[in-house]
Amino acid sequence: MGRKRGRTVDVEEGESYYVSMTDMMVGVIFIFIIMLSYFAFEFRSTTAKLTAAKHPETAALLQTAANLQPKTADIEIDYKAQVVCLPETALSETGAGAAGERRCFGFSPPKAGAPTASVADAQKLLMQSLDADLRDMKVALASDPSGGSLAFRADQLFSPGTADLSADGRRIAGDVAQVLMKRLPCLGYGVAPGAGCEDEGPKLSVVNVVAQTNLDAFSAEGQQAASLALRRAAAFHQALTTAQPALGVLRNAPPAQPGSQPLLRVASVGQSQEGASKVGDDQTVSIQFQMGS
Structure with missing residues (x-):
């Protein structure tokens, strides 16, 4: 009785859906570089703002004010009482607020004749x-x-x-x-x-x-x-x-x-x-x- 020889069938492997360890590490390093660049840019920007500030109060506010935007507004100042008033609409990004209403803040003017450096x-x-x-x-x-x-x-x-x-x-x-x-x-x-x-x-x-x-x-x-x-x-x-x-x-x-x-x-x-x-x-x-x- 003759024996039948079986044939080995080569099965071609399909494309793997798993990411290799090398590819994953390259991706992580790339993301890290992007994050590092972003934080370096933010650090330089913040440092420039704080360096330009001549008063400690201004420097302290700039530490929290990360998105200052220029805006034109009519302000009123009482130099004797050291009070400044702004339209309420100027304090809203959308211009909301009652027309004619004001918000007032106290301030300390710079001392006349005080040297900026020793x-x-x-x-x-x-x-x-x-x-x-x-x-x-x-x-x-x-x-x-x-x-x-x-x-x-x-x-x-x-x-x-x-x-x-x-x-x-x-x-x-x-x-x-x-x-x-x-x-x-x-x-x-x-x-x-x-x-x-x-x-x-x-x-x-x-x-x-x-x-x-x-x-x-x-x-x-x-x-x-x-x-x-x-x-x-x-x-x-x-x-x-x-x-x-x-x-x-x-x-x-x-x-x-x-x-x-x-x-x-x-x-x-x-x-x-x-x-x-x-x-x-x-x-x-x-x-x-x-x-x-």
Whole structure:
């Protein structure tokens, strides 16, 4: 009796309806990235609002006001009683509310003459801003600007032994003048400041272009070094005001006020010591900022 051989039937598997672990993880990571981006955007937006608020009460309200919308409305203010009244219809998104009805709120006006920042804070902010601007322009400084000055090596600016600016020195002077013109009008008088300046706050009393040198005051070379330092300070000052003429117009007080002086001035400092280096060696030229009240 013969045996029948059975045939093996190949069954083709259909498409699986289950998601692989890899696909699932990719999906979860993608959703996480979207959520992270959203929260980062919201954080930046909220931080910008709170930074722009000048009063603690405003900052506290902005923490809960996430969807402020501009709206035009007629308001009434009693400055003596410190009360402001708004139409009730302006407080409804749909304009609902009885016509002619008002809602009134108490407020505290800003104190007249109160500075927005202390002298130390204003000085620190100025130096941080100048440092950041010069870094962006690839201008190297010889020392930390947190001390209140922008310092440059003399050999970085001038031809050896002279008060003549080198090509690199002229470029640096132009870049520095551009940065100063961006910041100083807000802190001086005589030139209309740009947008973003505080109406009140500390002002600069003087911005000195200072050349510093070591010298032997009793030698001919030492006296030449002192003279060279002063001429270098004057040359750098002239280069700044040539690149940005408005820097020469800035004053430390309103022009009509008695005692008003140019904001940007020149000084020279020399320390006598034995065995000082040769004429022009190890000199620095710095711009020193002194904030007034």
